[in-house]
Amino acid sequence: MELIYSIFIKNGGWLTILHGLKVTVEISALSLLFGTLLGSLLCFLRVSKFAPLRIFAQVYISIVRGSPVLMLLMLLFYGILARVGIPPVAVAVITFSLHTAAHVAELLRSALMALDKGQVEAARTLGFSKWQAFKLVTFPQILRIAKPVYQSTVINLIQWTSVVGYVTITDLTRVINNIASRTMQPIITITGGLLIYLAISWLVHGIFYLTERRREQ
Amino acid sequence: MKKIFALLMTFALLLMTGCGGGDNKVSDSNKIKMGMITRLNVSEENFEGFVKQVEETLNVSIASHKPVYFDNLNSMLAALQAGQIQEISTYTSVARYMIAKDPHYALLEDHSLEFIDSFCFALREEDTELKNSLNMVIKEMQDDGTFGKLTKEYITDIKTYSEPPAIELPHFDGADTIKVAVTGDLPPLDYVSQDGKPAGFNTAVLAEIGKRMLKNIELVQIDSGARAAALTSKQADVIFWAIVPVSEIIPADSDTPAGVVVTAPYFKDKVVHMTFKAETK
Numbered sequence: 001m002e003l004i005y006s007i008f009i010k011n012g013g014w015l016t017i018l019h020g021l022k023v024t025v026e027i028s029a030l031s032l033l034f035g036t037l038l039g040s041l042l043c044f045l046r047v048s049k050f051a052p053l054r055i056f057a058q059v060y061i062s063i064v065r066g067s068p069v070l071m072l073l074m075l076l077f078y079g080i081l082a083r084v085g086i087p088p089v090a091v092a093v094i095t096f097s098l099h100t101a102a103h104v105a106e107l108l109r110s111a112l113m114a115l116d117k118g119q120v121e122a123a124r125t126l127g128f129s130k131w132q133a134f135k136l137v138t139f140p141q142i143l144r145i146a147k148p149v150y151q152s153t154v155i156n157l158i159q160w161t162s163v164v165g166y167v168t169i170t171d172l173t174r175v176i177n178n179i180a181s182r183t184m185q186p187i188i189t190i191t192g193g194l195l196i197y198l199a200i201s202w203l204v205h206g207i208f209y210l211t212e213r214r215r216e217q
Numbered sequence: 218m219k220k221i222f223a224l225l226m227t228f229a230l231l232l233m234t235g236c237g238g239g240d241n242k243v244s245d246s247n248k249i250k251m252g253m254i255t256r257l258n259v260s261e262e263n264f265e266g267f268v269k270q271v272e273e274t275l276n277v278s279i280a281s282h283k284p285v286y287f288d289n290l291n292s293m294l295a296a297l298q299a300g301q302i303q304e305i306s307t308y309t310s311v312a313r314y315m316i317a318k319d320p321h322y323a324l325l326e327d328h329s330l331e332f333i334d335s336f337c338f339a340l341r342e343e344d345t346e347l348k349n350s351l352n353m354v355i356k357e358m359q360d361d362g363t364f365g366k367l368t369k370e371y372i373t374d375i376k377t378y379s380e381p382p383a384i385e386l387p388h389f390d391g392a393d394t395i396k397v398a399v400t401g402d403l404p405p406l407d408y409v410s411q412d413g414k415p416a417g418f419n420t421a422v423l424a425e426i427g428k429r430m431l432k433n434i435e436l437v438q439i440d441s442g443a444r445a446a447a448l449t450s451k452q453a454d455v456i457f458w459a460i461v462p463v464s465e466i467i468p469a470d471s472d473t474p475a476g477v478v479v480t481a482p483y484f485k486d487k488v489v490h491m492t493f494k495a496e497t498k
Contacts, residue, residue, distance in 0.1 A: 010411065011411045011412070012411060012412055013411045015412070015413075016411060016412060016413040019413060020413075074443065074446060077450075077452070078443070078446040078447065078449075078450035078452060079450065082450040082451060082452060083451070165438070165439070165440045166439070166440045166442070166443045167439075167443070167452075168398070168437040168438060168439050168447070168452065168453075170413065170438055174401075174438065175409075175413070177289065177291050177401075177402070178401045178408070178409035178413075178438075179409075180291040180294075181289075181290055181291055181401060181402050181403070181404055181408055181409070182380065182404055182408045182409065182410070182411075183318060184294065184314070184315050184318040184319045184322070184404075185318075185319065186291045186292070186294045186295040186298065187295055187298055187299070189291075190291070190295065
């Protein structure tokens with residue numbers, strides 16, 4: 001117990017962990033926001049009737065989804081954006097947004113494909129405009145179908161961010177590694193770090209569960 | 218279609234059963250697995266080639282060890298604690314720190330080869346002026362005993378329950394800034410203090426260098442594997458580097474990527490082997 005106290009709490013060590021956690025949450029939240037917006041746009045392009053847009057979205061998704069996120073991050077930070085002078089956290093947000101967007105685009109497209117087209121046709125027959133049919137019939141169903149996979153994407157995104165130490169960012173994983181190096185207790189420290197990541201995942205799961213329950217009520 | 222599928226399945230089966238190389242596996246299983254930190258710009262195959270050359274040239278036996286490579290000290294220590302490797306290769310200063318922090322770690326005295334690595338700074342080839350300035354300051358600090366004083370404070374006198382606090386880096390208004398990448402992964406030379414600030418011997422050396430050169434020092438923390446990329450992409454101006462002992466067997470540039478130059482060494486440390494004992498007496 002004393003060892004755990006000296007590793008995680010003593011001399012304000014918990015504040016350093018909290019700071020790392022804040023960086024992880026910051027990068028994850030911003031990437032999720034921009035990734036979801038960009039992903040929705042990509043999905044729109046992917047199902048477009050205009051072939052060049054459809055092909056562009058298809059190529060983008062296949063390249064980004066097939067690339068390891070660490071390679072993408074290093075390529076942007078040390079290559080493409082190296083001379084631009086963008087802060088490392090911003091580069092991380094850009095990378096994870098681009099990566100998440102590809103996944104979100106595909107999960108939204110699969111939700112769209114799972115929809116019964118007859119319902120939209122019925123709504124249109126009843127006099128709904130295109131926008132009304134989308135807002136009142138298609139969109140709520142997409143949300144319901146996509147939700148479980150989206151939840152996994154959010155949790156995956158949080159875990160993907162653990163590689164940002166490669167681009168000079170001190171996130172939760174790096175803080176945990178720093179503590180492990182200083183205290184020479186890697187197993188205990190890594191277990192502590194894993195529990196924090198697990199707690200974040202459960203929090204995400206809890207939020208989705210609550211929204212689901214509210215919808216059912 | 219069926220033929221293609223059968224061909225693919227056969228290929229997968231061959232991969233899974235690991236055709237070829239069986240003889241090596243049998244002999245490797247009897248060797249002592251020794252953890253090592255991956256060296257930049259030296260492939261594992263090249264390094265094993267050097268080891269073989271050392272054995273043949275110096276007539277020593279180190280073939281009883283099988284190197285297992287790790288990206289950082291943490292994962293290597295975790296493997297040692299879990300028993301996946303039996304020994305690790307590290308520096309005397311790090312070994313002393315490890316024993317001070319956890320008495321389960323023990324030094325092995327009987328390994329047959331002793332290497333002394335030199336610590337220096339690595340810079341981009343074109344930064345000649347910075348290299349010359351650093352070399353001049355390193356010489357000054359060696360001559361006036363500053364390195365000896367810092368070695369005593371940050372390495373020799375290391376305490377069991379505390380580390381020297383992170384040193385404040387000097388600031389000079391309007392002066393140029395040298396961006397230095399640190400890994401925080403090699404205590405007591407390079408680690409991150411409890412309040413999250415880079416600390417240790419290397420940071421203290423940098424603070425002194427900054428004072429003497431009248432330049433600001435900015436520290437960025439980075440994973441060990443990204444050091445060369447940080448330097449060549451100009452995300453960092455200086456990185457820490459350990460050069461292997463140069464001899465006829467191991468070429469001087471064996472560990473230095475193209476376009477990178479190193480300064481004169483400011484610290485030397487002997488490579489030792491460590492083990493982990495689950496129970497201490």
